[in-house]
Amino acid sequence: MSNAPRININLNDFVKDPYPCLKEMQKHNPICYVPELDATLLTKRDDIFINEKKTEIFSSLQPDGLMTQLMGENMMRKDGQEHLTERKAIFPSISPKTVKNFWKEKFSKNATNLLEALRGNKKANLMTEIAMPTSAYMLKVITGLTNMSEEEMDRTSQGMIDGCSNYIGDPLVTENCNNCTESIDNHITDRINRGLEDNDLSLLAVQLRAGLSISQTRANIKLAISGGQNEPRDAISGAIATILKHPKQLEMVLNEQCTWMQVFEEYLRWMSPIGMSPRRIAKKYLYSNTTFDVDDRIFFMFGAANRDPTIFSDPDRFDITRDCSKSIAFGAGPHFCAGAWASKALITEVVLPLVFEMLPNLRLDPKCSIEYAGWAFRGPLAVNVLWD
Numbered sequence: 001m002s003n004a005p006r007i008n009i010n011l012n013d014f015v016k017d018p019y020p021c022l023k024e025m026q027k028h029n030p031i032c033y034v035p036e037l038d039a040t041l042l043t044k045r046d047d048i049f050i051n052e053k054k055t056e057i058f059s060s061l062q063p064d065g066l067m068t069q070l071m072g073e074n075m076m077r078k079d080g081q082e083h084l085t086e087r088k089a090i091f092p093s094i095s096p097k098t099v100k101n102f103w104k105e106k107f108s109k110n111a112t113n114l115l116e117a118l119r120g121n122k123k124a125n126l127m128t129e130i131a132m133p134t135s136a137y138m139l140k141v142i143t144g145l146t147n148m149s150e151e152e153m154d155r156t157s158q159g160m161i162d163g164c165s166n167y168i169g170d171p172l173v174t175e176n177c178n179n180c181t182e183s184i185d186n187h188i189t190d191r192i193n194r195g196l197e198d199n200d201l202s203l204l205a206v207q208l209r210a211g212l213s214i215s216q217t218r219a220n221i222k223l224a225i226s227g228g229q230n231e232p233r234d235a236i237s238g239a240i241a242t243i244l245k246h247p248k249q250l251e252m253v254l255n256e257q258c259t260w261m262q263v264f265e266e267y268l269r270w271m272s273p274i275g276m277s278p279r280r281i282a283k284k285y286l287y288s289n290t291t292f293d294v295d296d297r298i299f300f301m302f303g304a305a306n307r308d309p310t311i312f313s314d315p316d317r318f319d320i321t322r323d324c325s326k327s328i329a330f331g332a333g334p335h336f337c338a339g340a341w342a343s344k345a346l347i348t349e350v351v352l353p354l355v356f357e358m359l360p361n362l363r364l365d366p367k368c369s370i371e372y373a374g375w376a377f378r379g380p381l382a383v384n385v386l387w388d
């Protein structure tokens with residue numbers, strides 16, 4: 001076990017709001033062992049930025065980890081050449097060019113139809129009625145599982161996330177997770193049986209064409225679903241809720257002094273949807289007075305890094321005019337988010353502009369408050385809005 005100072009946390013408080021605790025750690029013990037998580041946490045932005053690239057020490061290989069056991073061996077749990085081969089295989093599906101030329105138009109049509117249908121209601125829970133279906137639709141087209149409903153996409157994503165964080169081994173959570181992975185497998189089999197076109201750029205098609213095995217292909221599709229639904233969903237609803245709470249900044253966007261990209265990037269920095277990425281120590285390592293031992297569990301705390309006061313001034317303040325180039329909300333190493341370009345297009349070029357264009361005088365419902373939850377995955381619980 002690492003010799004980092006031991007810092008105890010109250011898990012309930014950490015789930016409600018990890019930031020006060022992370023701030024204290026950053027100030028006094030930026031690398032610390034937290035017994036309640038059985039992990040050594042790196043909380044400073046530059047410590048993560050430097051070390052995440054040292055994959056021979058901070059390895060992604062976790063063969064006994066819950067994710068590998070429940071979802072199969074996906075690229076996020078591989079290092080070096082093995083990881084690179086799979087990453088290259090999926091690139092044609094998630095590249096900026098494919099997003100621009102193929103996916104964006106589909107995202108746009110879908111979001112327009114959805115908002116058209118909702119317009120007359122004059123109120124909605126953004127999370128469930130706009131953010132969830134637009135994110136799930138993005139995953140349907142990118143994975144190739146167009147035979148799956150948006151609700152099933154959301155359910156299976158959540159079921160796998162719950163399964164992978166089920167450290168106490170609740171059998172019901174495991175059973176539900178198995179049911180979700182089985183549902184995805186059935187949808188994959190059905191899509192293959194119906195035949196894939198030669199020019200299909202979905203994750204399913206490009207992996208099989210690149211010669212990845214069916215089990216690698218299935219595992220990476222499950223990874224995209226578990227990692228690609230809640231973050232865009234939370235970023236859409238959280239960014240809208242937050243910009244509505246900052247009317248002067250919203251005005252700057254509507255006047256075209258600022259962009260939706262600035263809103264998105266500042267939101268990801270300020271309330272990072274993925275707060276943590278785990279690693280395993282592959283060989284003994286000394287860094288910044290800390291000795292790490294083989295098999296130590298390490299958490300790169302992206303959420304803390306994005307509020308590091310030595311990098312971002314007044315980091316708790318939401319300010320779309322700040323420079324976010326040092327934010328590591330999508331990661332900082334070879335596992336940099338594969339869905340980053342698709343998410344940027346969906347959120348900054350489609351959903352945020354369309355929501356403000358098609359729902360006039362959009363405002364938060366004054367009767368409802370916005371509460372956030374989670375530390376590994378963090379987002380609002382509900383965002384109730386009204387419009388004219």
Ligand code: HEM
Pocket residue numbers: 052075076077087139142223224225227228229231232235268273274277302329330331332333334335336337338339340342343
């Ligand atoms: C706002 C949206 C999103 C955020 C903030 C986000 C964030 C992240 C983060 C922090 C990582 C881990 C990086 C690391 O450990 O260095 C990651 C990895 C990954 N993400 Fe995303 N993600 C988002 C959307 C998506 C979407 C929509 C997809 C699928 C289409 C996706 C697919 C993946 C995959 C496959 C990986 C693993 C990449 C690898 O191992 O090489 N993500 N994401």
